[in-house]
Amino acid sequence: MPGAGRKSPPTGGGNPPRYLAIAAVVRDRIVTDQLGPHTLLPSERELAEQHGVSRMTARQALSLLESEGVVYRKPPRGTFVAEPRVRFHIGSFSEEVSRLGRRPAARLLWAEVQQATPAVRMALGLDDGAEVHVFHRLRSVDDAPVALETTFLPAHLTPGILDTPEEGSLWAVLRDRYRIRLARSTAVLESIVLDDASSSALAVRAGSAGTLLTRRTQDESGRCVEYARDVYRADRAAFEVSEVLTPDRAGV
Incomplete structure (x- = not known):
């Protein structure tokens, strides 16, 4: 032919x-x-x-x-x-940065008791009128600002936590002070544009790219003990995600 x-x-x-x-x-x-x-x-x-x-x-x-x-x-x-991005797994900022041989730090911007909003109540599985302890912190790596963290903790599980020093890992405080055995953390990552206040705090130009990480952490019983909304500089942070593929998910 x-x-x-x-x-x-x-x-x-x-x-x-x-x-x-x-x-x-x-x-x-x-x-x-x-x-x-x-x-x-x-x-x-x-x-x-x-x-x-x-x-x-x-x-x-x-x-x-x-x-x-x-x-x-x-x-x-x-x-x-540019400086290489910090490659995070989903977890404690302090522990992840230390694992990489870098120096983490936290500066407390404010902390207070709040009545949980509907979205926070839903995330933490709380009743109407429940209170939460809220931390808003600027996180840095080797003195360079990387993230703004807003962390919500059930008040009835964490009495006195607002007196915690601003440095260090809140996860470590939950484990060591409150004997809460953390078992699972899940997160959703979304690309965002940083507003003026976040851009100023993170030392980038207004309108720069950011990453919003919304995280829920559960203890061994499946109870949600932490809800967080963290805003990262997109140019300084990367997130590594892995999944174990069972035969039905691997297409075998």
Whole structure:
């Protein structure tokens, strides 16, 4: 037959935009050459000359990397390698940061007793009129602000906790002081735009990208003992999620 054995042309043709390829090259160089944080990278003009593209295309590549948090720019000095993101599992901020060999810290912005709102009551499984202890803290890693945490704890389970020093892990306090055996923590992650107050507290430009982590923590009996709404800088935090695949979920 005429044309037998001839391969069909690929569908959805076209090459990816050049700026994506240039961004991939720079990203790979940062990783493979192990360029340390704050290393000066080639300028837009140098990138354009190296890859035979316009300065606008080179600028798009650097803008993409900046939006990913891989680089940061300091006009007129140039573009630099950013600090690596802190890679969190879902859990205690202090314990996760310490596990990575970094230095966690907390600064208490306010703490008080509140009557639980309907959403907080639902999350914690509380009755109407129940009270909660609320902590609002700025969390940092190696002195750099990373997250704003708002933590709600059932007041009847945590008497006197508002006197707790602001440093350290609230999970450790729940375990050691109140003998609450934590068993499971689940979270939902959502991309958000930081408002002016959060941007100021986290030392980023207004309107920067953030990650909202909404977390519920249960004890061994399945009772919810903590509800939290945490706002992270998107350029400084990454979250690692793993799942054990049973045969029915793995498609076997």
